[in-house]
Amino acid sequence: MHDLVKLLEKKNLTISSCESITGGAFSEALVKTEGASKVFRGGLIAYSAHSKVHLARVQLTTLQSFGAVSVETAIEMAQNAKNLFDSDMAISFTGNAGPENYENKPLGLVYIALAYNNKCLVYEYQLSGNRKQIINKCVKLTPELIKENLK
Template structure:
């Protein structure tokens, strides 16, 4: 049995949960989150919405958003993360969308990736320009998505500490 990913330990320690909405990573992010023992305490589930129509029909990405911005966009990544979080009732939603190659998509070059992390009160989106072949781009996307989740957890923790200080008269 493998050890849990440190982010899973952290989610568990904080009593938080995560859900995923993946396109470019094809389920690799969910697989990474569930690779070790104890993952069920933090990972609620995920959806792989590789096809555009599934992003719309299953995940609830607005068709007008796709028409206006495409699926390889910050706007789509944001919608995917927020809808995964809501759909699965998780503390955090993490999404991945982009172009792994070998060809461009929606006029975007290979290696263009958008990652979004939705928290209860905020959503952050990263745009990446990654190098490598298909599997390298997918692996780098998973690693950056986990890092982005950790960053969001840090931000939520700082925000919560600030609110606690305000309410205690310390802020």
């Protein structure tokens, strides 16, 4: 995370997050990094469908049509966090860390969305491991994903 914070600071960019599957693990890792206060606007944990609709402003029709674990939900989470926190970019995490299938979607299916420069890119991963391992993998993937999009 150190390299990510330094890069955002160098480029004078701010970031925010909207987390479901990671439950705040990304935000926690970021704020443990020296200099995070210069680049991190804030994070929202929208774990339940209720919080996705009422706090993260995901459309109820999106959840009903595509589910919480979907490209569409990840996009709305990221775009709405970017607007809510007035940040230059926002990252969102939604997926299924188990122990069972959720919404008939496989264990380890994860969507990470990055809203930046008037676009939103979504990355789909099929991760293995237990809940903790899947969450940790999501967080570890994120700095490189963001850095690649800033090049």
